[in-house]
Amino acid sequence: MLKSLQIEPEKCTGCLQCELACSYQAEGVFNPAISRIKVFTFHEEGRFVPYTCTQCEEAWCMHACPVEAIVLNPETGAKEVKADVCVGCKVCTIACPFGTVNYQQSTGVVYKCDLCGGDPECAKACPTEAITWVDADHTGLERMRAHAAGSGTGGAG
Amino acid sequence: MSWTRNVMRVNLTEGTIGNEPLNMEWAMEYLGQRGLATRYLMEEIDPKCDALGPENKLIMVTGPLTGTMASTGGRYSVVTKSPLTGTVACSNSGGFLGAEIKSAGWDMIIFEGKSPRPVYLYVEDEQAELVPAEPLWGKSVWETDEWLHKHHQDPLLRIAAVGRAAEQGNLYAAIVNDLHRAAGRSGVGTVMASKHLKAVAVRGTRGVGNLRDPQAFMKAVSAGKKVLAENEVTGAGLPQYGTQVLMNVINESGAMPTRNMREVQFEGAAEISGEAMHEPRKTDGKANLVTNAACYGCTIACGRISRMDQRHFSIKTSPKYWGASGGLEYEAAWALGSDTGIKDMEALTYANFLCNEDGIDPISFGSTVAAAMELYEEGVLTDKDTDGIKLKFGSAEALCKVAELTARGEGFGRILGMGSKRMCEKYGRPELSMTVKGQEFPAYDPRGIQGMGLGYATSNRGACHLRGYSVSSEILGAPEKTDPLSTEGKPALMKSVQDAAAVVDSTGLCAFTTFAWTLDDIAPQVDAACEGGWTSEKLLEVGERVWNLERQFNLAAGFTAKDDTLPPRMLKEAAPTGPAKGRVSDLHKMLPEYYKLRGWSEDGVPTAETRNRLGL
Numbered sequence: 001m002l003k004s005l006q007i008e009p010e011k012c013t014g015c016l017q018c019e020l021a022c023s024y025q026a027e028g029v030f031n032p033a034i035s036r037i038k039v040f041t042f043h044e045e046g047r048f049v050p051y052t053c054t055q056c057e058e059a060w061c062m063h064a065c066p067v068e069a070i071v072l073n074p075e076t077g078a079k080e081v082k083a084d085v086c087v088g089c090k091v092c093t094i095a096c097p098f099g100t101v102n103y104q105q106s107t108g109v110v111y112k113c114d115l116c117g118g119d120p121e122c123a124k125a126c127p128t129e130a131i132t133w134v135d136a137d138h139t140g141l142e143r144m145r146a147h148a149a150g151s152g153t154g155g156a157g
Numbered sequence: 158m159s160w161t162r163n164v165m166r167v168n169l170t171e172g173t174i175g176n177e178p179l180n181m182e183w184a185m186e187y188l189g190q191r192g193l194a195t196r197y198l199m200e201e202i203d204p205k206c207d208a209l210g211p212e213n214k215l216i217m218v219t220g221p222l223t224g225t226m227a228s229t230g231g232r233y234s235v236v237t238k239s240p241l242t243g244t245v246a247c248s249n250s251g252g253f254l255g256a257e258i259k260s261a262g263w264d265m266i267i268f269e270g271k272s273p274r275p276v277y278l279y280v281e282d283e284q285a286e287l288v289p290a291e292p293l294w295g296k297s298v299w300e301t302d303e304w305l306h307k308h309h310q311d312p313l314l315r316i317a318a319v320g321r322a323a324e325q326g327n328l329y330a331a332i333v334n335d336l337h338r339a340a341g342r343s344g345v346g347t348v349m350a351s352k353h354l355k356a357v358a359v360r361g362t363r364g365v366g367n368l369r370d371p372q373a374f375m376k377a378v379s380a381g382k383k384v385l386a387e388n389e390v391t392g393a394g395l396p397q398y399g400t401q402v403l404m405n406v407i408n409e410s411g412a413m414p415t416r417n418m419r420e421v422q423f424e425g426a427a428e429i430s431g432e433a434m435h436e437p438r439k440t441d442g443k444a445n446l447v448t449n450a451a452c453y454g455c456t457i458a459c460g461r462i463s464r465m466d467q468r469h470f471s472i473k474t475s476p477k478y479w480g481a482s483g484g485l486e487y488e489a490a491w492a493l494g495s496d497t498g499i500k501d502m503e504a505l506t507y508a509n510f511l512c513n514e515d516g517i518d519p520i521s522f523g524s525t526v527a528a529a530m531e532l533y534e535e536g537v538l539t540d541k542d543t544d545g546i547k548l549k550f551g552s553a554e555a556l557c558k559v560a561e562l563t564a565r566g567e568g569f570g571r572i573l574g575m576g577s578k579r580m581c582e583k584y585g586r587p588e589l590s591m592t593v594k595g596q597e598f599p600a601y602d603p604r605g606i607q608g609m610g611l612g613y614a615t616s617n618r619g620a621c622h623l624r625g626y627s628v629s630s631e632i633l634g635a636p637e638k639t640d641p642l643s644t645e646g647k648p649a650l651m652k653s654v655q656d657a658a659a660v661v662d663s664t665g666l667c668a669f670t671t672f673a674w675t676l677d678d679i680a681p682q683v684d685a686a687c688e689g690g691w692t693s694e695k696l697l698e699v700g701e702r703v704w705n706l707e708r709q710f711n712l713a714a715g716f717t718a719k720d721d722t723l724p725p726r727m728l729k730e731a732a733p734t735g736p737a738k739g740r741v742s743d744l745h746k747m748l749p750e751y752y753k754l755r756g757w758s759e760d761g762v763p764t765a766e767t768r769n770r771l772g773l
Contacts, residue, residue: 013396013458015451016253020226023364028371030226031260031364033313043336044480046447046462125226127386127456 002077002136005113005120007050008143011130014041014048021125025116034104036113037122037131050131052122053100053113055079061112064095069109077136078115086110159221159368159686160184161264165285167278169352170211170270174285179264185689186772188696189220191247192663192703194236194265198245199706201269204714208240208344209326209351211271217258217317217357218266220665221687224259224365224453225374228382229667231256231453238714239343240351241328241521241576242595242619245710248331248345249623249662250317251452251460252338257315260361272353277305277318280359290355297321297564298333299514305358317357320515323350325566327574329521329597337483337513338452343596343618346516374685381670381678382456388673390633395459395669396449400487401431403600410632410641411735412605413491414598416498416550417527418591418724421602421732425500429490433502434461441466445502447481457669461485465510469503471557483513488622491600492523497530497556504553508560515564517574524597525577526559528589537584544569588725594619594716603723603742604732606631608639608647610742611751612655614721617707623668625655635672642736644743648751653697659707660700702771705755705763709773718761721748 019035027034037052059079062070069085070092072078081101086109092101093110101112113120123133134141166175180197187193194216206212215237222230233255239246258266261282268278275290293301301318315335323330323346330346331339340346368374385391394402407413408426415423427433434446443466451458463484465472472478485493485505489512493505512519526548532538533548540547544562546569548555562570572580577597581590591598596619603610608627616624627650631641639646657676661668664683676693684691722728727742752759756767763773 013449013451013455013460015455015458016453017226017228017456020454024226024375027364029364029366030224031362031366033260033362033364043482046450046464046481048448048450127228127382128458 003118003133004055004077004136004139005052005115005123006132006134006139006142008130009047009049011128012039012048012050013128014039015127017125017127018050018122018131021121025121026111034111036111050122051100053079054098055113055115060095060097061092061101064091066091073114076115076118078113080114081110081112083107083109159225159365160189161259161262163263165263165266165280167266167268167285167287168270169268169272169276169287169354172272172287174287186699187703188660188663188683188699189264190218190223190232190234190663190665191236191249191659192699192706194218194234195245195247195703195706195710197265197267198236198238199710202238204238204245204710206238208238208243208348211352213238213348215268215345215348215352216265217268219255219259219264220663222682223665224256225368225378225665225686226454227378227666227682227686228385228454228456229452229670230665231455232665232667233258234662235332235340235345237345237348239345239618240347241344243714244594244618244716245707246343246345246618247662248340248342249668250332250334250338250340251455251667252335253453254315254317254334254359255665256365256453257359257361259365260363261359262361262363266357268349268352268354271351275353275355277356277358278354279309280357282361282363293355294324295321297515299336301356302336305356309358311360313360315359318355318516319346319350320517321565322515322517322563322574323347325571325574327517327563327566328576328579329518329574331512331516331518333513333516339513339516339518341518342520342621368686369688370685374682377681377685381674381682384678385456385670385673390635390672391457391669392673395457395672398431398434399449399459399461401434401461401485401490403487404430404490405432406632407601410605411732411737412602412632412641413495414591414600414602415495417496417531417589418598418602418726419531420734421605421737422735423495423498425498426495428500429485429494429502429505431487434463434484438466440468445506446484452667455667457667459669463506465503465506469507470554471504471507478507478510482510485509488600489519489523492520492527493556495600496523496527498550499553499556501553504557508556511560511564517564520599521576521597522560522563522573524591525573525580526556528577528581528591529559529573531589532581532584532586535586537586542569542572591724591726592620593723594720596620601628602732602737603727603744604740605735605737606641607644607743607747608641608651610723610727610744611647611651611747614723614744614748615651615655615751617704617711623658625651625658626668626671627651627654629654629672633672636675642740644746648747648754651747651751652754655704656697656700658700659703660696663699663703698771702773705767705771705773708763712762721761
């Protein structure tokens with residue numbers, strides 16, 4: 001069974017625990033600047049939105065890569081960057097409609113979320129369950145349940 | 158080891174920037190942040206110096222856990238000599254700037270001298286430069302923040318700045334970072350402006366690593382997060398209601414300072430409480446609170462983000478206040494509301510926005526307004542003095558007007574900007590100033606919470622709740638309940654919470670963790686991050702060392718035991734209502750025992766034995 005990261009921005013407090021866990025897992029340092037997941041703050045609206053790669057089935061980044069440096073991990077569904085193959089051409093960063101593949105000056109290659117090999121640290125670090133690791137076929141289930149709970153009682157879910 | 162071991166020294170007079178290694182011997186004795194920077198300050202300035210002269214220094218300092226994944230590990234402090242009190246000042250702030258300084262590779266930045274012209278410091282990792290700031294002088298913190306982000310074309314820049322109040326010499330001006338977090342108390346912003354330093358803008362991309370034992374650290378961090386999540390205060394009360402969870406609790410305890418502390422209970426408390434912030438407003442059906450928000454790495458998330466009713470009289474023609482921004486914390490709600498007798502939550506939110514926008518401490522501001530209201534009611538202040546403002550207790554219109562004037566440093570706002578002590582002295586009524594060592598009281602009446610009276614009298618930065626929070630024990634029952642109306646055992650309690658607070662402030666963690674954490678939860682995190690063998694006992698000793706060092710600074714600055722006292726109102730006028738009815742602060746019953754427990758002489762001076770024991 002494949003699992004997916006489910007993000008519910010309304011639960012996010014902007015604490016960046018996900019970014020710290022991500023950068024530590026990936027690079028052994030607490031560093032939001034190189035986190036694969038980013039929390040965006042919309043100050044005037046009072047909103048925080050975590051954002052990362054959704055691991056598209058037809059992944060534009062993977063298709064665009066001229067050297068096949070982005071490959072599918074069939075066990076996790078993640079599209080992973082092979083750093084030793086990547087030539088730093090950045091075509092994937094142009095192809096990705098969501099901006100979740102990025103170039104890193106210090107290494108000369110691109111980096112993106114690899115789902116930590118199937119046990120994402122961001123979801124484990126999140127204190128409010130704004131990021132959870134759920135059955136890939138049911139990413140909408142909890143939202144449906146919340147709306148269902150509100151229906152008929154006048155609540156908005 | 159988690160210190161970067163790099164200190165940036167900025168000489169504003171010469172316009173030079175140097176890099177020097179952190180004094181690791183001191184780091185082993187004082188850990189970081191509050192303690193370590195106080196050690197530097199003690200070494201480098203004369204405690205008798207003019208706080209607003211070039212001889213004073215201002216230190217922005219992180220702790221060893223700042224920038225790590227430890228919950229709440231994003232704090233930094235500003236350490237300097239206070240122009241409000243003349244004591245040592247250490248103001249602690251959250252947000253994201255502290256971690257950014259660390260991620261740029263710096264444990265601390267020491268500012269010395271005075272720039273001949275307005276400048277700001279721009280830091281990009283190891284690169285730093287002083288940039289002319291003439292276009293920013295005269296601008297608010299919010300305008301400065303926006304200008305710097307645009308100018309550097311970097312939305313990820315983290316910024317701390319001072320506003321117009323600081324430029325105009327307001328003595329309780331704050332340094333505001335990330336728009337609405339503040340190194341708020343004791344006028345540290347005034348010192349920054351006196352040096353012609355308008356802002357500090359930082360971009361750090363190096364990250365924080367270099368832990369002594371990474372595996373042990375991650376394990377200790379997870380254990381700590383779990384304790385916070387399962388605690389009633391840090392896991393439920395604070396995220397839901399913020400510090401405003403205390404408004405109704407303290408009011409019921411009869412310890413809610415009201416109308417310049419003439420009373421101890423406020424009839425409007427429920428209307429300005431944390432619960433009320435969740436309620437739909439009668440005017441537009443929307444709640445004041447939009448969401449809670451966290452500082453860097455914090456799994457508590459007590460911060461309030463509020464949006465005002467656009468039709469409120471204060472902002473209906475000012476769209477810039479229509480968006481969401483930093484909302485009322487308990488201290489601001491109390492000082493701007495209960496102490497002034499105002500129960501219009503929208504007006505309090507507006508005044509709080511202005512405090513953030515131009516960088517003033519809402520505690521000292523609200524308390525000074527309360528004193529001015531009493532002076533006005535007594536006929537000492539008249540319309541002629543107040544620019545025609547009818548400064549009556551309970552007047553939301555008056556509060557909004559004087560908040561605008563004080564934030565901008567205009568008209569009567571300049572009188573209020575002197576702080577309550579100097580203002581009351583100027584008008585011949587010093588007894589109406591609710592201050593200790595010149596700093597205004599926070600939101601706990603010492604007649605209803607006896608331990609806090611001792612805490613205010615002995616706090617090293619004047620009246621303050623964060624130097625020693627016995628409220629945890631006396632009201633909330635953590636770690637164990639003591640009777641708030643009794644003085645028994647309070648000297649020992651106060652000493653222990655003061656020492657604990659001093660060391661928590663030296664780590665990079667937030668004081669609010671101590672609602673749930675003891676030093677036994679903190680020590681494993683510090684020890685896994687840092688070399689030095691950090692046990693709870695050793696941390697507590699650091700706290701005691703920091704406390705005594707601060708005391709020595711103040712003694713050298715000219716303070717004596719005579720200054721360890723409370724305003725006559727607290728000592729002579731009994732609480733009129735509530736559980737503490739008929740009580741005054743019994744400070745005299747606690748102070749001698751406190752001195753003895755501290756290892757101080759009867760004159761409040763650390764004995765040679767105490768100094769030797771602590772290596773001072």
